Amino acid sequence: MIDIRKDLISSSAHFYHLGLMRGTAGNLSAKKNIDTFWITASGKNKGSLDLNDFVLLDLDGNIVENPDFKNRPSAESSIHQVIYRLFPQACACYHVHSVEATLVSRLTRGDSLMLPPIEMLKGLGIWQEKPNISLALFENLLSLPTLAQSIAERFKDSLPQVPALLIKDHGVTVWADSTQSALTYIEVIEFIFRYILLEAQTPSLFPRSDQVQM
Template sequence: MTTDIRNNLSSCATHFYHLGLMMGTAGNLSAKLTPDSFWITASGKNKGNLELDDFLLLDLEGNILENPNPKNRPSAETSIHQTIYRLFPQANACYHVHSVEANLVSRLTKEDSLKLPSIEMLKGLGIWQENPNISLALFENFLSVPKISESIAERFESSLPEVNALLIRDHGVTVWAESTQSALNYIEVIEYLFRYILLTAQNPGLFYDTQ
């Protein structure tokens, strides 16, 4: 019996919902079915208990290939997933969640990137360096989602991100990976790093160079 990748996405959504990362209808998850198509969460669904018909199958241009519930529309943020899949063909899953911590850390800088702490947990994002100096790309939020997608494409086409993640200010984080399991891990790791950044910002004495 082949596993329906939608079950995988649904259980991830429930997991994130219980971690407080996908409250109400917030956030969206997608995974490729084939190299040219992906399942994505429907717009406006509570993320605690998604059913198989709460997903739509789209091609990489955003055309609907399959919609088990014709009343459903694709996630309002579908264009970001399309942009990620176009920029990074090796990506097979793209997850986007809205946490309190992601929103707060995005206000720690007015720059277009957020420095990530040089701690062991960075290995969880694939960074294996001594004292890594890694930044997370930070984008402005716009009511028009295609405008956010355009700014992501424009930036990453000229300079590749250092990690498979991006942050939208006052909004949330997006990660992409070769598998749904890796995308889940990336969300957990990046949210851990956000909590770490917030706690260190609240406790500056913890930094060696401020003592």
């Protein structure tokens, strides 16, 4: 059987080199089976993980297997737990930190960020014409269990439009039915964040219709 940690190691190195997991930032997880998942251990450099740099947790956050007794599960494990509980079809959950994600989270005071109706939205499974899609935004609470609880409560009542959420001043989390799809989602959403920032900086490219000069 393929060890899913190998996918997490290669995804982590990929994100590290894209500048999305600088230092020890971010955390990646993938299901080993229906009720356990491997997650990156806390404090590891994400550019050079090996098979011992993970902890196997159950969906309650209990350690099931730990290749190195010094390992501690990521501090943000409670977010992964709540995602796997809310979306049983999810097999991977990726969370990264980027300058762009942090900046776009400041473009609204609300609890959702409107996503531009651009072609790249198809990469998140949105195939409508002129889609009206927003990304759920959460406060960056110091208490991770409280943050996880707020995610559970919000998504229980209203399903997210895309398999992603953004924590203000912090970073994005995506989930998918495979590690490959989770990697794609991160690349797509980070592209969209860069687009939103550039759009905000170049208003002359987006004139109001009554301002268009022929």
